[in-house]
Amino acid sequence: MPALPLDEAGKYVAGAYVVFVALIVIYVAIIAAKIARIDRDLEDLNELVKERR
C-alpha cells in the first residue's frame, strides 16, 4: 500500500499512542486506588490501637 497522507496517518498514530497512554494511566489509577484503600485501612487500625490503649 502507498504511504497514507499525513492527516489520515495522524489519526492512526494518535490512536496507537492514546491506547498506550490510556493503558498506563488506567493501570496507575487502579494501583493508586489500592494504595488509597490501604492508607484508609491503616488509619482505621491506628484508631483501633489508640482505643485499646
Next chain:
Amino acid sequence: MYSKGLKPLSSATVVAVGAAFALVFFYAPLDADQGFVQKIFYVHVPMAIVALGGFVAGGVMGVINLRTRDPSWDLRSYVAIHLSIILGVGVLITGSIWARASWGHWWVWDEPVLVSFLVVFLLYCVYYPLRFSIEDPERQARVSSVFAIAAGAFVPLNFMAVRLAEAYTHPRVLSQTGGDLPGEMRLTFLVALAAMTLLFITLWKLELTSKNAAAQLKRLRAKLA
C-alpha cells in the same frame, strides 16, 4: 521492602518516556516507505519486546521461587506476568492499528509474527484462572511457578520458530545487520526501548509495593483481632 529506589526510578522513567516521545515526533525522520504511520513502530515494538522479556523474567523468578521456596519470588513472578499481559493487550491493539494503516487489514492471519504473539498472549491468559483456582498459597505458588517456567521457555522457542518461518510480511527489526534502520531511527528506537523497560520496572515495583503493604496490613489486622 519493594519501595526502595522507587522515587528516583519513577523520575528516570518520566524523563526517559518524555525523551522518547520528543525523539519520535521531533527527531526521527519520516519513513520513506510508510511515511508518518511508521511512528507507531516506536511504541509497538518496544512494548512487544518488553512484554516478551517480562514473560521470560516471570519464568526466571518462578525458577528462583521453586529453588528457594520464598513466596516473595512467586509474587514477583506474578506481577511481572500480570504487567506483561497488560502490555500484551497494548501490543495487540497498536499492532492492529498499524496493520490497518499499512496493510489495509486489522489482522492478517497468515502472518507468523502476529499469530505467534497472539498464541503467547492467549497462553498467558490461562495463568490467571490456573493461579486463582488454587486456594492453598504454597501450592498456588508452586503450580504458578511451574506454569511461568514452562510458558517462559516457550517464548524464546516461539521467537526462534517465527524467525525460521519463510513467509515474511512483518518487518524484521532486530537482525545481525541492525534491521537496516538509519542512525536517527535506531537511536530513537533504542531510547524508546529503554524508556519502556524503565516503565515496566517502575510499574512492577509499584505494584509489588502495593501488594506487600496490603499483605502486611492483613497480618497486622489478624494480630489485632
